[in-house]
Amino acid sequence: CARDPDRMNGSLRWIDAGEVAALRFEPGAVVVVEGIEVAVFPLGDGYTALVNSCPHAGGPLASGIRDGDRIECPWHGWSFELANGACIPVPSRPARILPVRIVGGRLSIGLPAAR
Numbered sequence: 001c002a003r004d005p006d007r008m009n010g011s012l013r014w015i016d017a018g019e020v021a022a023l024r025f026e027p028g029a030v031v032v033v034e035g036i037e038v039a040v041f042p043l044g045d046g047y048t049a050l051v052n053s054c055p056h057a058g059g060p061l062a063s064g065i066r067d068g069d070r071i072e073c074p075w076h077g078w079s080f081e082l083a084n085g086a087c088i089p090v091p092s093r094p095a096r097i098l099p100v101r102i103v104g105g106r107l108s109i110g111l112p113a114a115r
Contacts, residue, residue, distance in 0.1 A: 012099060012110035020047075020107050028052070028062030028071065033109045038098060040107065041082050043069065048082045049109055051096040055087070061095060 015033040017040075023029035028039040030052055039052040039062035050071075052062050059075030066072075070088070072079045079088040085095040099110030 011113045013113050014101065014108040014110055017107045017109050020102055020105055023107070026062075027064065027066035030060075030062045031107065031109070034111060036111075038109055039071075040100070041066070041071065043082050047100045047102070047107070049098040049100045050080070050082070050085055051098065054078055054080075055093045055095060056090075 017031040017033050023040060025042060028041045031038050031040055037052040038049050040047055040049045050061055052060055054061055054073040054075065056073065056078050057075055059073040061071050061073060061080070064071045064074045069082050070079050071082055078090065080086065080095040085097040087093045087095065101108050
């Protein structure tokens with residue numbers, strides 16, 4: 001992913017989302033952090049996370065069709081790059097990516113700190 005200024009200056013709150021071993025990828029796993037439904041996907045040697053709502057019509061991205069490093073929305077077929085959320089058919093409508101980290105086998109999702 002591109003460098004995230006929030007991650008670099010420490011202005012993220014890391015929210016525990018549970019044990020990585022408990023996640024069931026079908027193709028994405030859904031976790032809820034502070035009321036936000038998040039789709040988590042294995043990617044490379046780690047994981048990536050997107051808000052589980054297609055920016056087109058709100059389709060559940062975790063239930064989409066996985067095609068390599070992309071996920072296709074199950075409702076209308078919009079396709080997104082898992083690494084950066086880029087929308088293939090409509091570049092101006094990316095999926096929202098959230099930072100992920102694994103510590104001690106537990107998944108944490110980074111949310112912006114209150115300002």
